[in-house]
Amino acid sequence: MHIKQKPNRNLIKLLILFLSITIPWIIAVIIIGEVNEMKLEMDVPAVNYSVDSTAKVDHSKFLSLQQEFNTPHEVTDACLTCHNMTAQDVMKSSHWTWSRDYKMEDGTTIQLGKKNIINNFCIGIATNETRCTSCHIGYGWEDDSFDFTNSSNIDCIVCHDKTGTYEKYPTAAGYPATVEKKFKEKTFYPPDYNLIAQNVGIPGKENCGACHFVGGGGNNVKHGDIASELVAITRDVDVHMAEDGANLNCIDCHKTTNHNISGNLYSIASVDDNRVTCNQCHTDQPHKSRNLNKHVSRIACQTCHIPGFARESSTKMYWDWSTAGRTNEDGSHIVEYDSMGNISYHTQKGTFQWANNVEPEYVWFNGKASHYVLGEQLDTTGPVQINTLHGDYHEKESILVPVKVHRGKQIYDPVNNTMIQALLFGKDSTAFWKGFNWDIAAEIGMERVNLPYSGEYSFISTEMYWPINHMVAPADQSLKCNDCHSRDGRLYNVSGFYLAGRDRSPLLDKVGFLLIIFAIAGVGIHAAIRIIKK
Amino acid sequence: MKKRTYIYRGFERFWHWSQALLIFFLALTGLEIHGSYTIFGFENVIVWHNTAAWALLVLIVFTIFWHFVTGEWKQYIPTTKFLKAQFTYYISGIFKGAPHPTHKTIYNKFNPLQRFVYLGLKLLIIPLMVITGFIYMYYLYPNNPIQLNGLTNLAYLHTFGAFSLLAFVVAHVYLTTTGDKPLTSIKAMITGWEVIDVDSHEERMKHLEDAVNDSAAGYYRISTDGKIVDVNNTWLKLYKCKDRDAILGKHYALTRDSDDQKILEDMIQKALKGAYFSGVPVTRKCMDGSKAHHLLSMNPVKEDDEITGIEGFIIDIDESAPFSEHVDHAIRDSSAGYYRIDDKGMMLDVNEAWLRLYKYDNKDEVIGRHYSISRNPDELLKLENTFNRVMKGEPLLSSHATRLCRDGSTGRHILSANPVYEGNKVVGMEGFILDISNLEV
Known part of the structure; x- marks a missing residue:
């Protein structure tokens, strides 16, 4: 051996x-x-994606569109002579009804939508219709008496105009200007209906954007991720809509059948259906890295791929109504601007805070949301939740989504413990924007929605959640692992689950650390004694 | 007995160092995932940690296989014997220069403390790390039928295991310095060789067993009543016997011709009384009836000082092959004198040494003459007896003799004589003489 x-x-x-x-x-x-090298060279494959851009008909050849139009209703009627089934489809859509079925906690189903919901921007449309319904796809919704069954009231061309000349007048209940007229700095002209009617087509970014870019009364005020710059933007801001990117139109993703446009905005929507998802084109396993693909089951694509919203124009993050009503000594409106040129105070509206390149907040979301319904008792233990995105880490359907949280302070009735729908816009001084009297505005507003007003009002903090879905950044700008997998990362506040790199048991770490220190010390002492005794 | 011994085999060392590297690397990457520092970057560190985990799993699978195939798993069977002594040694004895209470051998590589700790690693900590690690890697909460309520507890267990392993590594590395010299143990784990105490009895037993099994000599054992109790494969081959069971239990008489029985019987009777024989040329009767020759050794088998049988070896003598040149040279150049005599007593061959001892100048002066020229008349009778006995096939191992040299002087030598066979027939006698003239008797 x-x-x-x-x-x-x-x-x-x-x-x-x-x-x-x-x-x-x-x-x-x-x-x-x-x-790792291979991963860097990846392009983004898309499935099931097709755009039909072939023009089917030349509308300029139709005689009915060459007639003289006196009112926009006549244009609609002309459209419907050929598209004789379309009005029914349009009138079913939430673009028309501004409401959908909503299940209350007690099980009853009500109609809830833009028409009666409370938000923490301009509060609500009741009593303020003439202003708000400038974004309704109809003509003449001035008050409750609007006829939702009259197809002549549909505004076809606001969505289908391809001339770029059609605009609704801001305070005309959805009508365009009838005479040349100024609103603030901008001049509105009566539309050339023949030109427009003969040049209709599939809606483009400008059509959708006419309302959706400017929700809340200005560019990018509400969404934060949908703004007028998306009409002509670079890949840096939105890879999908950019001309040097995929150059997609809104409806390329928001697939539409019979005027039912897919997609939900959970500031008003509440049910998990008819949604637009990234995997329509990108599949459930979109990454080359298996570790990244594992994230798909719990993390929304948007969470990593939209590192920030309002990356071009500012979005409104905070709106404090309680400071509204201060005027200059001569009674004229005070208007103050922040360093970015955004209005930071306005007599009519109060104090604003704006932000650019905002890091979203993150919540678990299962596709269902609930909303504060006017008249409901408030939970005043924290900020009033104007809408609540449901979801939980422990729920299979829930994924982590990025949200813009719009915070505000708005009027409520501390005696009845309800939010107040106030009259803001009007022709006389009962409207707050004319008379700056909250009490009167509240009284008239609440009367209109058939709810009691105690005569006392105050202001309460509110929060509203806007899921962020647009402004998807190029892959190299998406979040890096460390953005979340670190002690003070983006998910710092999303607690209740173990996140590698963020979480640890301080006790266990201490015990483990001591264990190793003891081992080293023990060994050191032992060795020292051995050396000395030698 | 201390002896430089090959104690860690190739795979064992490959496994040990690979595992050490992997555990170190897993700790390094694991602590980064834990959030303790940033070296690789999270995306890379995950890939590395997972890859290393897979590598370790593969290594562990191979190692489990190795442990069972080699029987090395038995090294980890825990024992409390000397456990306290080992403790006492580490906390006091070692400082006083006391000897290690246990000794490393090939069959008992680990001290009782090591057995416990390594077994704990193999059965508790490493499985804990592997199981929690792989669940962590592939468990997508809560999309699985098994509800673990998230990864918190798994992660904590995994972290705990990591700290335990780190503490183990610290102690383990330090304790390698407690060998003969600080680096003795680490060197052994690198080269495989270490000077260790050898349990000479244990080792001898193991090697003797192998030696007997694999010997080129045939081995046999016979009980007191003459039954063959055991033979090895070579024995079976020499006896042209295909089936061991066919021979076991049979009487030894089967192995000899009837006229040869008496000699064998005598030898066995003597051996059973304690006598030893070595190198006796005999003729065997093979199982197919053919005959062949071999050298036989025989010794008593003792159990508790009582002779319970005899055993010995047989070495084949192949007469069909002529003496090889090598053997021829060996005889010619031997310092011992060599002689060969035919069946009539005539000298056939002698070597140079024989000639020198007998003071002849030339072979030709001797060859063809009768052997009686080599003795004084008073010694001749003794030589005649020897010759006659050898011609009957009985070898003479050593006997003192006085030679008569050519010049009439005498010298003394030791003589060996054995029969020269041609087929089954003794055709002469040959042997060696060693000069002892200068020795006092």
């Missing part, structure tokens, strides 16, 4: 041992390095 081996044979054997240990490591380093 005891064979003395020649030294050089021993050396070769040691070399073999050394190589058999190190070669697997070298191979692993090379392979993983190559895989």
